[in-house]
Amino acid sequence: MSEKSQIVFMQARLIRLAAKKWNTDIQKASSLLSQYGLLKLIEDGFETFHTEGDQAVFYDLETILESKGVDIVAALGQ
Numbered sequence: 001m002s003e004k005s006q007i008v009f010m011q012a013r014l015i016r017l018a019a020k021k022w023n024t025d026i027q028k029a030s031s032l033l034s035q036y037g038l039l040k041l042i043e044d045g046f047e048t049f050h051t052e053g054d055q056a057v058f059y060d061l062e063t064i065l066e067s068k069g070v071d072i073v074a075a076l077g078q
Contacts, residue, residue, distance in 0.1 A: 007046050010057075011039050017058050024076050032075055036065060 001009075018029040033039050038061050042049060049057045065072060 003046065006050065007043050010046065010049065010054075011042050013054050014042065014058055014061065015039075017054055018061070021058070022072055022076060028076050032065075032070075032072070033061065035075075036068060036070065038064065 015026055015030045015033060018024075018033060019026045022029060030039075041061075041064070042057070049060075052060075062072070
């Protein structure tokens, strides 16, 4: 499998995980991650992220959102 395919699969897994953890739909989770550049971050940091589990990467993404002052619930409109 090409690296690009692996990146896309990782992004998809993390979007699904975010939707589940945040109790929202996949589209909203994807939009939030995209809005704050986190899907691009996954692509750029894939060499590091692919050595970690999805839960660890998701924790990193949430930490980044929090450091930016993002209220996830409010950002999702819930």
